[in-house]
Amino acid sequence: MPPSDTKTRILDGAERLFAREGFHNTSLRAITSLVGANLASVNYHFGSKDALLQAVIERRLLPLNQIREAKIKEVLTRAREDNTPPTVEALLRAFIEPTLEFSDSSPGARDFISLVGRSLSEPDETVRNCFLVLIFPLFQLLLKGLCEALPHLPQNILLARLQFLMGTVSYVMCTGGRSFFSNTELPSPLDQKTQIQQLLKYALAGLEAAE
C-alpha cells in the first residue's frame, strides 16, 4: 500500500480494519503497522480515533450519496414530466445500483460498504450517528419518492417498510454478499449478479405488498 501519501494510507488501513474487525476492536497501532505509518501520524493528521472514523466515512459517503441523490431526483423529475408516478423499481434501483457499482470499484470501497452496513446496527450512538446524519437526506428523499409511487399506502407504513429495506440492504452490504454459513449441507450460493437480482425482487415485493 505504499504508493500514496500517509494520510490516504491511514484512511485505507482504517477503512479495512474498521470494517473487518470492528471499530472498537481495532487499535491505532494495528492500522499504522498495516500501512507502514507512524503511530503519531494518526493524531497529527486526524486528531483522534473518533475523528479518523469520521474521516473514513466522509471520504466515500459524501460522493456516493451525491450520486444516489442525483439518480433518485432524476427518477422523480422524469415521473413528474411524464405526469405518472415513479415506479418503486426505478427508485429502488436508483438507491441500490450506485452502491453496488461503487462497491465493485475498488477493494477499499467494498470494505467501506461493509462498514456502512455494519454501522447501521452499531449500538454505540457516537459511531452510529456518524452515518445517520449523512444518510438522512437521502432517506427522506427516498421516502418522498415511495409516497408518490405508492400513494395508497399510509406514510408511516412506508416509513416502516423503508426501514425494513435498509435492514435488508445493510445486511447484504455488511456480509459483502458472502454467504452466512459455509456448509456443504446447504445448496451452493448464488453468484453475485443473481444475488443482486434476487435482492431487488425481494425488496420490491416487500415494499409493494398490500397493506
Next chain:
Amino acid sequence: MPPSDTKTRILDGAERLFAREGFHNTSLRAITSLVGANLASVNYHFGSKDALLQAVIERRLLPLNQIREAKIKEVLTRAREDNTPPTVEALLRAFIEPTLEFSDSSPGARDFISLVGRSLSEPDETVRNCFLVLIFPLFQLLLKGLCEALPHLPQNILLARLQFLMGTVSYVMCTGGRSFFSNTELPSPLDQKTQIQQLLKYALAGLEAAE
C-alpha cells in the same frame, strides 16, 4: 439488580451492556460495577470474557431455539398430515412470533434479542460464530420448510432469500423496534404491533416473489 445470585446478576449485566454498548466496547469492570459484583467473580464463574459472552448467549438462545424448532416442526408435520405443502406464512410466524413473545417477556430478553440481531453482522468471527453455531440447525430446518412451501423456486434462491429475511429480522431485532431517526420531519412511527404485522407482510411478499 440485587435479588439474585452473583452469577445471574453478572449474566444480566453483561447481556445489557453487550447489547447496548457492544461486546468489545464493554469492560468487565463496567459489568461488575453495574450489578454490584466483584471483578474477580467474573473469572471465577465464567473463566474469561469470551466465555461470559458464550454463557450470555446460551442461557437464552438454547430455550428460544427449542421453541422455534418445535413450532416449525409442528407446521411441517401438520402439512404432511394434510398432504399439502406448508404455507410460507405459517413458517414465518413459527420463526418470528416466539422471538417476539420472548422479547416481550422481560427487559433482559429484549436486550438479548437486540444483541443477537447485532451479532449477526459482527465482523469478529469469534463473536459471530457463537451465534451462528446455535442458529444453524434452525436455519436449516426453515430452509427445508421453504423448499416444501415454494417448490417451484430453486433451493439456492430460497437460501438467498432466507438470508435476506435474516437481515430484515435481525435489523428490526437489533433496533428493538425503535425508529431509525427521531425527527419531526418524518411521519410518526408505527406502534409495535402494527410494525410486526408490516414486517410479516414485507418478508412474506419478499419470500414469495416470482423468480
Next chain:
DNA sequence: GTCTATAGATTGATAGAC
C-alpha cells in the same frame, strides 16, 4: 465464593527532537 491487590499487556494520546 468473595474479596484485595496486582501483574502484565495494551490502549489513545502527546511531548519534543529532527
Next chain:
DNA sequence: GTCTATCAATCTATAGAC
C-alpha cells in the same frame, strides 16, 4: 511531516488471604 519515547489510563486475568 515524521520520528522516538513515553505518559497515564485502561484492560483482562490471576494469585492468594479470608
